[in-house]
Amino acid sequence: xxxxxxxxxxxxxxxxxxxxxxxxxxxxxxxxxxxxxxxxxxxxxxxxxxxxxxxxxxxxxxxxxxxxxxxxxxxxxxxxxxxxxxxxxxxxxxxxxxxxxxxxxxxxxxxxxxxxxxxxxxxxxxxxxxxxxxxxxxxxxxxxxxxxxxxxxxxxxxxxxxxxxxxxxxxxxxxxxxxxxxxxxxxxxxxxxxxxxxxxxxxxxxxxxxxxxxxxxxxxxxxxxxxxxxxxxxxxxxxxxxxxxxxxxxx
Ligand code: PEP
Numbered sequence: 001x002x003x004x005x006x007x008x009x010x011x012x013x014x015x016x017x018x019x020x021x022x023x024x025x026x027x028x029x030x031x032x033x034x035x036x037x038x039x040x041x042x043x044x045x046x047x048x049x050x051x052x053x054x055x056x057x058x059x060x061x062x063x064x065x066x067x068x069x070x071x072x073x074x075x076x077x078x079x080x081x082x083x084x085x086x087x088x089x090x091x092x093x094x095x096x097x098x099x100x101x102x103x104x105x106x107x108x109x110x111x112x113x114x115x116x117x118x119x120x121x122x123x124x125x126x127x128x129x130x131x132x133x134x135x136x137x138x139x140x141x142x143x144x145x146x147x148x149x150x151x152x153x154x155x156x157x158x159x160x161x162x163x164x165x166x167x168x169x170x171x172x173x174x175x176x177x178x179x180x181x182x183x184x185x186x187x188x189x190x191x192x193x194x195x196x197x198x199x200x201x202x203x204x205x206x207x208x209x210x211x212x213x214x215x216x217x218x219x220x221x222x223x224x225x226x227x228x229x230x231x232x233x234x235x236x237x238x239x240x241x242x243x244x245x246x247x248x249x250x251x
Contacts, residue, residue, distance in 0.1 A: 106149025
């Protein structure tokens with residue numbers, strides 16, 4: 001059984017004070033949420049204070065990005081070891097906003113994922129097609145090549161720890177969610193690809209769905225066999241909404 005993982009991606013939202021206030025409200029709401037992993041990826045500036053506010057709780061700290069180098073002359077960048085130093089358990093890499101706004105390639109994402117593993121942090125590797133690519137019938141081709149390129153340096157021995165997030169670009173921040181059936185169809189394809197690449201470990205890799213996940217659609221999404229969690233943007237900014245997502249119900 002794969003343990004569901006629900007992760008908040010706050011993007012460029014919340015000051016340190018707002019992050020700490022969120023934790024004060026959210027942690028008691030999920031204190032008895034059993035059998036799931038919960039993580040919050042705040043902006044870098046809030047990692048330290050949020051990490052202190054989450055200490056001893058069942059909510060892990062995550063980063064939204066990392067540099068693939070461990071140190072050096074890279075002005076403005078943050079190394080995986082620095083994130084580990086702050087207590088990050090996960091880091092998101094290859095988010096579509098980074099791929100499209102900052103030109104991040106699969107090769108760069110692969111180096112980031114490898115560097116994170118080396119620093120003891122689990123990468124959450126994002127993949128997903130654009131609307132144009134979906135409408136052209138290219139979803140599997142695009143997602144397949146993102147997976148091949150972005151996971152190129154994941155050691156087979158560590159593969160079972162990996163988290164993959166399938167996030168169709170047309171569903172991110174748009175309020176337009178993939179139906180559970182559409183999402184499951186791509187998740188099943190991702191699972192097949194992971195099995196081809198990593199063998200039996202492919203069955204242990206958790207695949208999150210991301211794209212306008214909300215309290216009112218999470219239950220149906222989580223009922224699908226290959227959807228093992230959610231990566232949540234907008235709805236994760238509100239403690240009550242994110243706690244309801246964490247407490248998804250499947251029949
Ligand atoms: C995301 O940023 O990863 C995301 C899925 O955002 P939203 O939930 O707002 O669509």
